[in-house]
Amino acid sequence: MTLTDIPTSSSGARGPAAPYDELIEAQRVHGSLYTSPAIFADELEQIWYRTWVYVGHVSEIAEPNDYVRKNIGPQDVIMTRSADGEVHLLLNRCAHRGNLVCEADAGNSSSFRCPYHGWTYRNTGDMLGYPFHGGYGGRGKLDLGLGRVPRVGIYQGFVFGSFAPDGPTLEEHLGEAKGEIDRLVRLSPEGEVEITAGFLKHKARANWKLLAENETDGYHPQFVHASIFSVAQSGIGALYGEKSTAVTRALGNGHSENDLRPEFRRIGAPLGWFGTTEEKVPEYSAAMRARYGDAAEEILIEGAPHVMIFPNLFIAEIQMFTIQPLAANLTVQHVTAVQFKGAPEMNKRMLQQCIGSVGPAGMLLADDTEMYERNQAGVAELRPEWLDVRRGVHREEIDERGLTVGGATDETGMRGFWKHYKHLMTEGRAQ
């Protein structure tokens, strides 16, 4: 399969939809990048239907023949596990006349039967059969399978798909962000996360990039979230203050993080990052110390990552978001609580804390989303045309890993995002 075989919004490679070199400068970006339907269509081809995109987690299809409906942007993708344990990403479209073949959100089945004329497919995507076969000259005459996402990559149980038949490997794409996923899974006494709590789906009438940029924007929390910080006696606000020792780091390939470890190390309390203590979760603490020995102390002090993995996976400590772009001005955030394998005591707390924070009624995310929507309305105004992303550029440093690091409230993550975006949309375009 080649890229042009994939059902995209247009046929084949085209020229750039806009002069990206002029629209993306080092310290400012043009408003039309958020509003133009032509740019959105170009992004689908050059980013969403090409680079590695996070799709789902292996724990969502734990058993042979489990499946769950996911997405890559507007594409409806069925993530399946075949009887041999392999993970497949199939497009939800019958090879006969294009009907949806799967209407359930999740289930267990070795095959899919299209309800329209009864064509059947294995959960590997291979064709099984078609009724009244005389009309095709007999059995086994057709070999029309479901569309597939040609490359499937799995890192620590996180399943990614790429519509490009070749290109960087998943590990090359993740690069320095791998270590952040490692930091998350090591908080499980069994070294694995599980995604079992189901997702809230929260609509934002805004461009997906406003969400992606906000995820590691350490400048906004004290303003957007002041209401909840003040009534919940939350320590989060201080992590994103002027005096915070936390840093913002561009991880390369458009990934970025708010590295809060300097603050958590300064506080020096195991589970302080989660606002609790070992005494309150004794079984979890014992299991962690049994598994990691002396290293457990540091793991429990440093806590979970706050990382945005380009273009659509955001891990905010105990919360996992995926960003689904549907139009230049419409995005869906899918969000769930991270659950650690072998940690029921922690999982209950993480779930309830997550529910309070995220989703349509979340005490944090309702306000972030209000900003996304007002931001979308604002960037449609004609002047002054540009969005400023210069914050902290004068105080950035290069760390020992060669990565750019800014202060806790600096726009270092956004600049890293735009650098990668610009590469993909210009010299790095699909040929």
Added chain:
Amino acid sequence: MTAAATAIPTDAEPTQLDVRDVEQFLYREARFADEHRYDDWEALWTQDGLYWVPANDDDADRMAKMSIIHDNRSRIATRIRQFQTGRRHSQVPHSRLRRVVSNVEILGNAENGDLEVGANFVLVESRERSNELWAGRYTYRLRVVDGAIAMSYKKVALVDNARAIATLSFLI
């Protein structure tokens, strides 16, 4: 305030109420929510109140699955105090709201003796972003506290709780 388990009247007589009184209570609760009368609305709750808006499945296991709202009494109070800061941006300015509550039906008594009541609702929300149409099924549990009807449980099963929905930061 905390969820005081002691407030559950385990050996009290099962609550019995006239449907007219129940309706009056539901309409008042709806009006306080529509008009963002937060203190009045909060005062309708018992000390062990639970406010629940499930996601994906009306009968989901609320201790294991994501909910849109899952507030114990203490979190109800936090939600109210957040509104009262005046900086809950998704409610500044307030959404304009009006809901119709109908099909009020007394369903029986819950295990703890509270009266269980069902009702349907349709609600129009208007704000600058858009107008939104919300609809679903309410389940209440009611009991009499100090001579007045109070609610110990309000569940809101939205018809579209498995789909992508807009921000829902007002009292549904």
